[in-house]
Amino acid sequence: MAEPEAEDRKPQSDEARSAFAQPAGVVAPQAPVIEDESSTTSEFALPRGMDVPQGTPADSEGSAFSTPATYSAKQAPPAFTPATGIPVVRLTKDAPWQDRMRTMLRMPVTERPAPDLVHKEDDESGPAVPRVLDLTLRIGELLLAGGEGAEDVEAAMFAVCRSYGLDRCEPNVTFTLLSISHQPSLVEDPVTASRTVRRRGTDYTRLAAVYRLVDDLSDPETAITLEEAYRRLAEMRRNRHPYPGWVLTASNGLLAGAASILVGGDAIVFVAAALGAMLGDRLAWLCAGRGLPEFYQFTVAAMPPAAIGVALQLSGGGVKASAVITGGLFALLPGRALVAGVQDGLTGFYITASARLLEVMYFFVGIVAGVLLVLYFGVKLGAELNPDQALGLSERPLLQIAASMLLSLTFAVLLQQERSTVLAVTLNGGVAWSVYGAMHYAGDISPVASTAVAAGLVGLFGQLLSRYRFASALPYTTAAIGPLLPGSATYFGLLAFAQSDVDKGLVSLTKAAALAMAIAIGVNLGSEISRLFLRMPGGNAAGRRAAKRTRGF
Numbered sequence: 001m002a003e004p005e006a007e008d009r010k011p012q013s014d015e016a017r018s019a020f021a022q023p024a025g026v027v028a029p030q031a032p033v034i035e036d037e038s039s040t041t042s043e044f045a046l047p048r049g050m051d052v053p054q055g056t057p058a059d060s061e062g063s064a065f066s067t068p069a070t071y072s073a074k075q076a077p078p079a080f081t082p083a084t085g086i087p088v089v090r091l092t093k094d095a096p097w098q099d100r101m102r103t104m105l106r107m108p109v110t111e112r113p114a115p116d117l118v119h120k121e122d123d124e125s126g127p128a129v130p131r132v133l134d135l136t137l138r139i140g141e142l143l144l145a146g147g148e149g150a151e152d153v154e155a156a157m158f159a160v161c162r163s164y165g166l167d168r169c170e171p172n173v174t175f176t177l178l179s180i181s182h183q184p185s186l187v188e189d190p191v192t193a194s195r196t197v198r199r200r201g202t203d204y205t206r207l208a209a210v211y212r213l214v215d216d217l218s219d220p221e222t223a224i225t226l227e228e229a230y231r232r233l234a235e236m237r238r239n240r241h242p243y244p245g246w247v248l249t250a251s252n253g254l255l256a257g258a259a260s261i262l263v264g265g266d267a268i269v270f271v272a273a274a275l276g277a278m279l280g281d282r283l284a285w286l287c288a289g290r291g292l293p294e295f296y297q298f299t300v301a302a303m304p305p306a307a308i309g310v311a312l313q314l315s316g317g318g319v320k321a322s323a324v325i326t327g328g329l330f331a332l333l334p335g336r337a338l339v340a341g342v343q344d345g346l347t348g349f350y351i352t353a354s355a356r357l358l359e360v361m362y363f364f365v366g367i368v369a370g371v372l373l374v375l376y377f378g379v380k381l382g383a384e385l386n387p388d389q390a391l392g393l394s395e396r397p398l399l400q401i402a403a404s405m406l407l408s409l410t411f412a413v414l415l416q417q418e419r420s421t422v423l424a425v426t427l428n429g430g431v432a433w434s435v436y437g438a439m440h441y442a443g444d445i446s447p448v449a450s451t452a453v454a455a456g457l458v459g460l461f462g463q464l465l466s467r468y469r470f471a472s473a474l475p476y477t478t479a480a481i482g483p484l485l486p487g488s489a490t491y492f493g494l495l496a497f498a499q500s501d502v503d504k505g506l507v508s509l510t511k512a513a514a515l516a517m518a519i520a521i522g523v524n525l526g527s528e529i530s531r532l533f534l535r536m537p538g539g540n541a542a543g544r545r546a547a548k549r550t551r552g553f
Helices: 002-008 097-105 129-145 150-163 204-218 226-238 245-262 267-289 294-315 321-330 335-346 350-380 397-414 419-442 447-469 479-484 487-498 502-533
Strands: 169-173 177-182 191-196
Touching (some): 129 169, 129 204, 267 321, 350 487, 447 502, 479 502
Antiparallel strands (some): 169 177
8 A cells, every 4th residue: 555655645747737726835715605505606696794675575586677676756866877978968058948958859868967856846746747748738839830840849848848857758749740758767657648730820929939938947047837837828829919910911012012123123013012912911811711721822812913913014004014923922932831841851850841841832832823824814815924024133232132121021020020030130131132142143153052152141140149049040030031032933934834835934943943942951051050160068078969871871
């Protein structure tokens, strides 16, 4: 037995010794005593000595989606903090609430900062969720019915919900339907409400009042209860329009007269265009009182100016009938709806944009039907309507600038704007026509490019004024694009169709469509340029995100 023991005491070679073997003389630490040999350990096991809160027996085998034992829906944590951190978004009035809400709407839900828990009710539990959602939908309805873009309507609805502490809200806006969904937490059922927009009207005074209400609600220093918000909303609905009916009719006539001056008319043409537009406005009101759709209202309103122009041409007095008819068209072209439709398309609301543009097409077809019917009978009666009569526009710049400002002023009155905004939009319209005239007549640049640049300045100045007053940009832009509307191109196209010159008519109507798109895209581009170069809330971390799809997929 001695030989094996001797062999065990021989030193082993390096090949026989493991690299992980303990060196001689090192004492190995004692392994912990495991009470249950059948159990296994994990790196996620709690250290010995740590107290673990004991749950109820029913929760011994819970699901990953079950509510934790220490969770309370009324005192839930503000938000989940992702690994990358939450971008800083200042909920202060250093930027308009529109920009702040757009910034957060474009964030993922998990990255949005939690709203400030400001109790605007006497009850400590806060306002009832269904009432807050109902107030939000009513505010969104007034904005959408007033012609506001879908993106701004969503931002306003989101601001109202956050002002009452409702996080995880998702508003949705289409042309005739508003909906909003609120989910208190991941383990609670969502609450969804919707509202249908059935009536639309143009009242920018009411629109400005709604913006002031949303601005006050989004201000953390102003505590407005639900009852107070409902009261102010009811006052907006009850308030009468700032201008009576006779002022609107007179403004319609002055608008047509100013437009006729822009296309080469004189004093007689001014009076004739004004009378035709006022007569068409009264006929449209009569049709509206009888319940006729807006398509027929536009058709009837387009007939009197065209009839007066044809009658003056048949009388042989040397009056420019083309200028009379073109001036009447300016008062009817749906520039407001066109700009809103293109803006919705450019901001990603394609369903709403399609509906708005389809509405514009119906209105335009109604105008075409009314004017074309009168022109057809005028040509049959021997009226020699010459499209070249309305040209030669660059010889009266001062008179045309004054006419463009008058056109913007009367357009603002028709839109029921507040008196404090009328002067600003009048000056904006004069600047737009001055830029267009300098580029097109003096610089010999194409009318489409000149219109786009002038409309871009309108959008830029309108956005700056709206940011300065924390208001909507529509009262500062819609009336200012009035002098740029393609009234003459539309008339020349219709006249060519009435004279059986289809090719020339298609060319003129295509030019009119190009000018209309240039106006809409220019206004939107000017607004976006102002947001690019002006300070946004939260700096670069909370920039206004958008989808990037430039590779064809």
